[in-house]
Amino acid sequence: MTGPERLLVIVEDDAAFARTLRRSFERRGYAVLSAASHDALVALLADHDPGYAVVDLKLGGASGLACVQALHAHDPDMRIVVLTGFASIATAVEAIKLGASHYLAKPSNTDDIEAAFDRADGDAATPVDGRQTSIKTLEWEHIHQTLVDTDFNISEAARRLGMHRRTLARKLEKRQLR
Known part of the structure; x- marks a missing residue:
């Protein structure tokens, strides 16, 4: 070991x-x-x-x-x-x-x-900003939560989101940060 x-x-x-x-x-x-x-x-x-x-x-x-x-x-x-x-x-x-x-x-x-x-602990001094969340960010977080809920199964996530699988795949390709 x-x-x-x-x-x-x-x-x-x-x-x-x-x-x-x-x-x-x-x-x-x-x-x-x-x-x-x-x-x-x-x-x-x-x-x-x-x-x-x-x-x-x-x-x-x-x-x-x-x-x-x-x-x-x-x-x-x-x-x-x-x-x-x-x-x-x-x-x-x-x-x-x-x-x-x-x-x-x-x-x-x-x-x-x-x-x-x-960094072992959180930082209580981290500023909490009052910035409004954009509609694109809200959409992305909803999509990502659905992906988490479906264990990253694209087909099932697309079904739950009410969109075509290819549409979801395109959105994921656009948003990826790699």
Whole structure:
């Protein structure tokens, strides 16, 4: 079993992005493991005890939230940062409830992620702005909540939203931040 000192696991299905993160964290002194799916992560956790994790919210057609849950169950003290190109309040709340330490929208770099690892507590001084939410943001958050509710099943989400599957897929492609 490898100890949790500076062992990091990256759960990311984009091989190029995972490789870039790996190199960057290795230069900072982390030992890095990678998994591209929930099943690969579970197999990896059988032999390793990472102290840190970076999890992509959307892993192919699956949700990274199951990975957050598995990581937190493996070690409740693990520092877990969720990265997503589909940022929404609903998934941020779910990620934190399931054990994530922090939630960052892509693009995020190694500095952002490492800073998130170091932030153990919330910040009560964070300003609460009175800015009105745009209709596009409200629509996006509704779509994303529906995706979370359907475990990222595009066809079922489209049915619940009353739109054609291809229309929903196009909206998701436009909004993605990668």
